[in-house]
Amino acid sequence: MHSKTSPSTSAAPSQIEWEEKGENRSALWHSESGIAPPKRVVIGDDQMTADSAYRLACEGTAILWRGDFQNARQLLQAVARRIETRPKKSAKAKAKERSAAPDAPPAAPPAPAEAFNLHRLAQSQRARTLGMLLLPLDAEYAIPLRRAPVVKEACEEAYGAASGESIVSLREVLGLVGAHEWRKKGVDVEALGARIHPYYGVFSPVRGEYIKLVADQPLPSKELAFDIGTGTGVLAALLAQRGVKRVVATEIDARALACARENIELLGYAQEVKVVEADLFPEGRAPLIVCNPPWLPARPSSAIEHAIYDPESRMLRGFLDGLAAHLTPGGEGWLILSDIAEHLGLRTRAQLQEWVDRAGLKTDGRMDIRPHHPRAADKTDPLYHARSAEITSLWRLVPA
Structure with missing residues (x-):
């Protein structure tokens, strides 16, 4: 998915407080997921064992690291292994439950929606536990620890200019560094024959199938197209490459706007593509309007998840409701959407069709x-059943 028309969930830095060497200390707190600073903080160093760190993290106690940076990374990996190998209910305990209720039918597997919610809950709990290992950053975004990497550029890309000493989770720092490397290297997009450089918090076009759909679908016109929720700008660039003379790409997220503009400039399509700040549609009408909204109707828990999760399908429904009014006569709307939400029990095909009908639209073809x-x-x-059955479609929508 490349669209993201929701503002970033990252909150302005708050303060984290702790006691160290008998003194009360405080610093700015960074969390891209908007997680509040931990209430309990202890100091950790190279003497701390993985079992101790795991126990503290599970209890909700954060560990502010003062040891070697590489040792902190190893400790984080060790804690992650303990999460993955957390003891499940033993066979003896299960047998005891069965003997207590011998006539009870075997427990049915969870429904797809319940399995998805349990998976999300487990992911959230895992992230919260791993996020309890904290690092200090000085006023120049340097990590004042032995063998620490240089993270200044990565932090500036995510947080902006430094405004004092701060504290951030090691897990988040590793994410920032990874995103920075993706941004420098770029992501190869086969259908485009070029690389796209995603910013931190803007979804990377790593799933090429939806891009291929847009590359292969015959164009109704080469005069003008709107790309709604452009994200990295990949589909706007693809439309320009296919010969569309003018493309208006919309975004509301500040990072995505900057990201799309930079990618369009690097690819040499600045004359054909105009990236504008807008909530869904720009002014006017077009013979082609493309939208790749988030595919899952669930609440995002971080900035990057706005490209995947769309609470109550608000963006999808907003696109459908406004499409007819922004198409020129004979125009087409291309909705790029996976059916994984249907396999997860989060949305039905009948519900999608009802929204299409209510918007005064009809399907004129699908790829x-x-x-x-x-x-x-x-x-x-855990979601293999849904992922293995998933189909991504380009719906050609026209006024009914």
């Missing part, structure tokens, strides 16, 4: 493609 990403074939994935 389907199956995803090729590794998780679609990973039978150990």
Whole structure:
């Protein structure tokens, strides 16, 4: 998914407080997920064991690291392994439960929606536990620890200019560094024949199947197109490459606006593509309007998840409701949407069709493609059943 028309969830830095060497200390607190600073903080160093760190993190006690940076990374990995190998209910305990209620039918597997919610809950709990290992940053975004990497550029890209000493989770710092490397290297987009450089918090176009749909669908016009929720600008660039003379790409997120503008400039389409700040549609009408909204109707828990999760399908419904009024006569709306929400029990095909009908639209054709990403074939994935059945479609919508 490339769209993201919701503002970033990251909150302005608040203060974190702790006691160290008998003194009360405080610093700015950074959290891109908007997580409040931990209430309990202890000091950790190279003498701390993984078992102790795991126990403290599970209890909600954060560890402000004062030891070697590379040792902190190893400690984080060790805590992650303990989360993955957390003891499940033993066979003896299960047998005891069965003997207590011998006539009870075997427990049914959870419904798809329940399985998805349990998976999200487990992800959230895992992230919260791993987020309890904290690092200090000085007023220049340097980590004042032995063997620490240089993270200044990565932090500036995510947080802006430094405004004093701060504290951030090691897990978040690693994410910032990874995003910075993706931004420098870029993501190869086969259908575009070029690289897209995603910013931190802007969804990377790593799933090429939805881009291929837009590359292969015959254009109704080459005069003008709107790209709603452009994200990195990948689809706007693709439309320009296909010969559309003028593309207006909209975004509301500040990072995505900057990201799209930079990518369009780097790809040489600044004359054809105009990136504008708008909530969904720009002014006017167009013979082609493209939208790739978030695919799952659930609440995002971080900035990056706005490209994946759309509470109550608000962006999807907003696009459908406004489409007819922004199409020129004979124009088409291209809705790029996966059906994974249907396989997860979060939305039905009948519900989607009802929204299309209510918006005064009809389907004038559809192109389907199956995803090729590794998780679609990973039978150990908790959502394998849905991922393996997923189909991504380009719906050609026209006024009814």
